[in-house]
Amino acid sequence: MLSLHRKTPIKSIFGIALMTAALGLTACSAPLDPDVKARQDIMKDYGDAMGIIGDMVKAPDTFDAELLKDQTSFLAEASQNPWAHFENQEAIGNATEAVWSDNASFVAESEKFQQVTAELNNAAQSATSIDDVMPAFGQVGQSCKSCHTDFRVKND
Ligand code: HEC
Numbered sequence: 001m002l003s004l005h006r007k008t009p010i011k012s013i014f015g016i017a018l019m020t021a022a023l024g025l026t027a028c029s030a031p032l033d034p035d036v037k038a039r040q041d042i043m044k045d046y047g048d049a050m051g052i053i054g055d056m057v058k059a060p061d062t063f064d065a066e067l068l069k070d071q072t073s074f075l076a077e078a079s080q081n082p083w084a085h086f087e088n089q090e091a092i093g094n095a096t097e098a099v100w101s102d103n104a105s106f107v108a109e110s111e112k113f114q115q116v117t118a119e120l121n122n123a124a125q126s127a128t129s130i131d132d133v134m135p136a137f138g139q140v141g142q143s144c145k146s147c148h149t150d151f152r153v154k155n156d
Contacts, residue, residue, distance in 0.1 A: 050140070123136040
């Protein structure tokens with residue numbers, strides 16, 4: 001009886017290790033915590049939206065007001081979404097300890113982000129060229145960077 005009970009967890013640990021290896025998820029030794037996964041997914045989507053706007057900055061003649069507004073409204077709306085996924089202190093992911101040890105600063109960064117994404121989205125509503133959103137876009141980029149400086153583990 002006892003030995004049977006012992007076998008199960010060992011097998012499932014191997015199963016997870018194999019699955020992890022098969023999926024190429026070498027950076028993590030266990031499946032991602034759902035909160036970590038949720039906030040990383042949102043962050044990736046932020047990155048995609050910023051990339052699309054950044055492409056228009058690089059090639060101003062490709063300016064597309066509708067495409068711009070899609071990205072800025074996404075950023076403004078999703079700007080509130082990641083923060084509830086930082087409540088569990090055990091779910092570290094690539095966040096730094098400071099998220100919890102200096103939570104007031106982290107919250108301030110997240111509020112600043114919500115403010116600047118709202119401003120970017122406002123500017124986008126009447127934009128007729130990428131120049132019209134450049135200052136606000138710069139502010140959003142600064143906000144991403146500023147938060148990552150203290151609250152995201154540097155991996156490069
Ligand atoms: C208030 C803080 C904060 C702001 C603002 C913020 N981030 Fe993050 N970001 C984080 C933290 C913390 C992580 C690490 C999350 C984890 O791995 O648990 C992260 C991770 C990421 C990742 C990696 C996701 C992954 O797959 O591991 C990307 C990409 C990213 N952020 C992009 C952005 C972009 C683009 C913006 C701005 C539009 C932004 N972030 C704004 C805190 C922030």
